[in-house]
Amino acid sequence: MNRLPVAERREQLIEAALAVASRDGIDAATVRAVAAEAGVSLGVVHYCFQDKDELLRAMAHAITSANLERSLGELPLEATDPESVIESVIDALWTGIRESRGPQLLSYELTTSSLRHAELNQVAIEQYRGQWAAAEQVLDLVERSAHVSWSVPRGTLARTIVAVVDGFSLAWLVDGDSEAARNGLQGFGRFLATVAIPASLEADAAATLA
Amino acid sequence: MNRLPVAERREQLIEAALAVASRDGIDAATVRAVAAEAGVSLGVVHYCFQDKDELLRAMAHAITSANLERSLGELPLEATDPESVIESVIDALWTGIRESRGPQLLSYELTTSSLRHAELNQVAIEQYRGQWAAAEQVLDLVERSAHVSWSVPRGTLARTIVAVVDGFSLAWLVDGDSEAARNGLQGFGRFLATVAIPASLEADAAATLA
DNA sequence: GGTTGTCCTGGTCGATTGTCCAAGTCAAGT
DNA sequence: ACTTGACTTGGACAATCGACCAGGACAACC
Numbered sequence: 001m002n003r004l005p006v007a008e009r010r011e012q013l014i015e016a017a018l019a020v021a022s023r024d025g026i027d028a029a030t031v032r033a034v035a036a037e038a039g040v041s042l043g044v045v046h047y048c049f050q051d052k053d054e055l056l057r058a059m060a061h062a063i064t065s066a067n068l069e070r071s072l073g074e075l076p077l078e079a080t081d082p083e084s085v086i087e088s089v090i091d092a093l094w095t096g097i098r099e100s101r102g103p104q105l106l107s108y109e110l111t112t113s114s115l116r117h118a119e120l121n122q123v124a125i126e127q128y129r130g131q132w133a134a135a136e137q138v139l140d141l142v143e144r145s146a147h148v149s150w151s152v153p154r155g156t157l158a159r160t161i162v163a164v165v166d167g168f169s170l171a172w173l174v175d176g177d178s179e180a181a182r183n184g185l186q187g188f189g190r191f192l193a194t195v196a197i198p199a200s201l202e203a204d205a206a207a208t209l210a
Numbered sequence: 211m212n213r214l215p216v217a218e219r220r221e222q223l224i225e226a227a228l229a230v231a232s233r234d235g236i237d238a239a240t241v242r243a244v245a246a247e248a249g250v251s252l253g254v255v256h257y258c259f260q261d262k263d264e265l266l267r268a269m270a271h272a273i274t275s276a277n278l279e280r281s282l283g284e285l286p287l288e289a290t291d292p293e294s295v296i297e298s299v300i301d302a303l304w305t306g307i308r309e310s311r312g313p314q315l316l317s318y319e320l321t322t323s324s325l326r327h328a329e330l331n332q333v334a335i336e337q338y339r340g341q342w343a344a345a346e347q348v349l350d351l352v353e354r355s356a357h358v359s360w361s362v363p364r365g366t367l368a369r370t371i372v373a374v375v376d377g378f379s380l381a382w383l384v385d386g387d388s389e390a391a392r393n394g395l396q397g398f399g400r401f402l403a404t405v406a407i408p409a410s411l412e413a414d415a416a417a418t419l420a
Numbered sequence: 421g422g423t424t425g426t427c428c429t430g431g432t433c434g435a436t437t438g439t440c441c442a443a444g445t446c447a448a449g450t
Numbered sequence: 451a452c453t454t455g456a457c458t459t460g461g462a463c464a465a466t467c468g469a470c471c472a473g474g475a476c477a478a479c480c
Contacts, residue, residue: 003427003476025326031468041429043470052468109322115315115383116235124384152397160394163377170380171373173325174334184370187362191401213446213457241438251459253440262438 001039010048010058013038017059022102026109029056053119060110060123063103064130070096071134082146082196086189089138094185097169098178105173128162135161148196157195164188211249220258220268223248227269232312236319239266263329270320270333273313274340280306281344292356292406296399299348304395307379308388315383338372345371358406367405374398 004012016038021029031045031052038044049055071093078088097104107127114124135158143149150157165185172181214222226248231239241255241262248254259265281303288298307314317337324334345368353359360367375395382391 001428006427009427027326030466032466042431043429044427046469047427105322105325108318109326111380111384112235112315112319112322116237116319128381128384156390156393156397159378159381159390160397163381163394164374165377166380167373167375167377168369170321170376171338171369174321174338180366180369183366184373187366187370194404211458216457219457240436242436252461253459254457256439257457 006048009040009044013040013045013048013055014058014062016040017055018062018103018106021059021109022106026056026106026113029059031055051119053117056120057123060114060120061126063107063110064127066103067107068130068134070100071131072137080146082142082148082198083190083193085142085146086192086196087186089142090185090189091182093138093165094182097165098172098181101173104169108170108173131162132158135159142196143199146196147199149199151195151197157192161192216258219250219254223250223255223258223265224268224272226250227265228272228313228316231269231319232316236266236316236323239269241265261329263327266330267333270324270330271336273317273320274337276313277317278340278344280310281341282347290356292352292358292408293400293403295352295356296402296406297396299352300395300399301392303348303375304392307375308382308391311383314379318380318383341372342368345369352406353409356406357409359409361405361407367402371402 013034017029017034020033020037024033032042034055035042035045045052045055049058110120111124111127114120114122114127132155136154138161139150139154139157168181168184172178223244227239227244230243230247234243242252244265245252245255255262255265259268320330321334321337324330324332324337342365346364348371349360349364349367378391378394382388
């Protein structure tokens, strides 16, 4: 095999761990399986990572980042009325989820594992801090492109968004009913629209005054 | 130790497995740990269960039943207006959840494990079929005691309820913020009230006609 | 060309796991 | 009292795991 500087080898092993764990579950991501997936001999893993836990933490960090990029990457916004903006945002979000079943399931496995094993202590809370922040960014986006503000505190609303997406995603992982998940999320989107108050009047007035 | 007929011994072992797994996680529920928790020697487990998987399936069935009983057991209903009924139902439900952190986390561990391991294939879908049915029963209850019907199909609404409760529960398991979870669920309850249409007129009319 | 340090090899170790078994114990029925 | 069958015991087994190490291979630099 070709020699690599340790930093690049780490990235490769993280990718391999992600592939194994997404495909076969977190329990299948043994040191040996990861080494085999990367086409590397056993000792390399312990040369690049002190622990198996350090590898898992790095993998968790990687998948969390990937999830956030996927959530915020697309978002084509053309419409301006709140209902349409929210609908298209949810559609893009849900499409991203349903196309990554393995990583999605792995995320929940990581969350529960983190809550049980002290070595992965910070993983779960980092996942959710990231998701809550991402949800707030989505709220910002809708605010700006639909010219609305929210009648509910942003933090509360962001937490609700994450909870609802989590809940429907989990149910979809179990029974595979994509239509039910999509419909449920769109129903939540219509609720979201009811707590969006048109800010055009006050905003325009403020802009005019300035 | 005292001798027991195999049926009772099975129940005892299921309880022991539930205790170990709720306290230390599903991975800690090894055959040896369960036997030790029950104060029984190693071979007894394989005398009562063919597999470790059969024990885990029995444990999953037990915790699912327990969760459903907990969700439907209490529910003190005095108020008659939809908002109050829904509020008290959600309060009781959330109280039940926050007082059983271990079993709640174990439920999610079982769900993800079921989705990865073929031996636990049916566990997750049974969990959710039970929860969806329970949510429909709660909707029935609210219907009858608040004299409303729903402007959204029951199945859809039940699925949404389970998703929202799941989502907020998971977030609470991660960051432990009980107030945020309670507020979020009550906010969802107020949304639920908006899709409840007062059926008193038609119901009374129908009753009068009959 | 020799030296130094980085990177890789593949085998070994102890611990833990699920599974199995030969033997022991005890209560019930004859 | 004795036999039968149900229940229990505790050790042994192979498999798998994370961790470790002595040494080989290679590139870069003096």
